[in-house]
Amino acid sequence: MSDSDFQPGRVMDLAAGVRRITAPNAGMMTGPGSNTYLIGEDEVAVIDPAMDDADHLDAVVRAGGGRIRWILVTHNHPDHSSGAATLSQTTGAPVLAHPARLTGVRNEAFVPDKTIEDGHTLVLDGRRLRALYTPGHSADHLCFLLEDEHLLFAGDHVMEAVTVVILPPDGDMDDYLASLARLQTEQIARIAPGHGGGMDDAQSQFAQIIAHRHAREQQILETLGEGTWRASELVEAIYQDVPRQLHPVAEQQVLAHLLRLARQGQVRDEGQQGPWRRVQS
Numbered sequence: 078m079s080d081s082d083f084q085p086g087r088v089m090d091l092a093a094g095v096r097r098i099t100a101p102n103a104g105m106m107t108g109p110g111s112n113t114y115l116i117g118e119d120e121v122a123v124i125d126p127a128m129d130d131a132d133h134l135d136a137v138v139r140a141g142g143g144r145i146r147w148i149l150v151t152h153n154h155p156d157h158s159s160g161a162a163t164l165s166q167t168t169g170a171p172v173l174a175h176p177a178r179l180t181g182v183r184n185e186a187f188v189p190d191k192t193i194e195d196g197h198t199l200v201l202d203g204r205r206l207r208a209l210y211t212p213g214h215s216a217d218h219l220c221f222l223l224e225d226e227h228l229l230f231a232g233d234h235v236m237e238a239v240t241v242v243i244l245p246p247d248g249d250m251d252d253y254l255a256s257l258a259r260l261q262t263e264q265i266a267r268i269a270p271g272h273g274g275g276m277d278d279a280q281s282q283f284a285q286i287i288a289h290r291h292a293r294e295q296q297i298l299e300t301l302g303e304g305t306w307r308a309s310e311l312v313e314a315i316y317q318d319v320p321r322q323l324h325p326v327a328e329q330q331v332l333a334h335l336l337r338l339a340r341q342g343q344v345r346d347e348g349q350q351g352p353w354r355r356v357q358s
């Protein structure tokens with residue numbers, strides 16, 4: 078894999094009938110840009126149209142060769158969903174996404190034509206592409222499994238060498254870990270993420286992420302010790318190796334862990350989302 082693989086407009090062949098085109102929105106939170114996937118040859122499903130960018134969507138339409146039948150969206154975040162309406166107008170294909178979106182944090186501009194739930198399966202060129210409901214990064218997050226390839230289109234649920242951001246209340250750490258545990262029970266070998274390159278060791282990725290999150294939680298509990306701490310103070314203590322401009326995101330991440338620990342009865346909220354205290358057993 079090289080940087081030019083993610084050059085906007087470039088069509089990358091990843092597997093039989095599976096192609097990737099990266100949108101021109103590289104950035105701190107989006108890596109080399111959002112990945113749009115095309116699955117199928119005679120009947121094509123697009124996963125995550127990404128940005129409403131004319132050049133990007135032209136490249137997707139051209140690659141689809143007039144055979145785009147479905148537009149699937151992993152979750153409502155604008156870097157995955159913004160291009161959906163335009164692509165649907167151009168191709169006539171309906172936009173499919175999960176209905177769960179929380180009031181106040183959802184992307185109001187994104188409205189799917191049809192809502193789909195866990196287990197919804199498209200059959201394209203005789204191949205099964207199955208939706209897996211994986212809340213955590215967002216309440217409406219879906220992954221899609223191309224069953225014959227054991228290939229998971231993971232949206233923002235798993236990324237290469239990047240910690241997925243969980244922002245409460247739309248993001249939920251408890252849900253996130255439960256979704257990962259559920260993926261461990263599926264026949265998944267490879268991952269095609271929403272940003273960055275693919276991974277060939279899906280099961281060890283899932284195990285590593287779960288272990289990393291549990292280690293972070295242990296670190297939070299140890300830092301809390303006997304004292305009371307705000308999430309921002311925990312970030313100062315724990316994320317010393319992280320650039321300051323990322324501290325607000327890290328604070329939300331710590332908050333996501335604290336909310337999960339509170340649900341488990343391991344910490345107590347002394348106010349309104351802080352300060353927090355460890356419950357001594």
Ligand SMILES: [Zn+2]
Nearest residue numbers: 152154214233
């Ligand atoms: Zn996202």
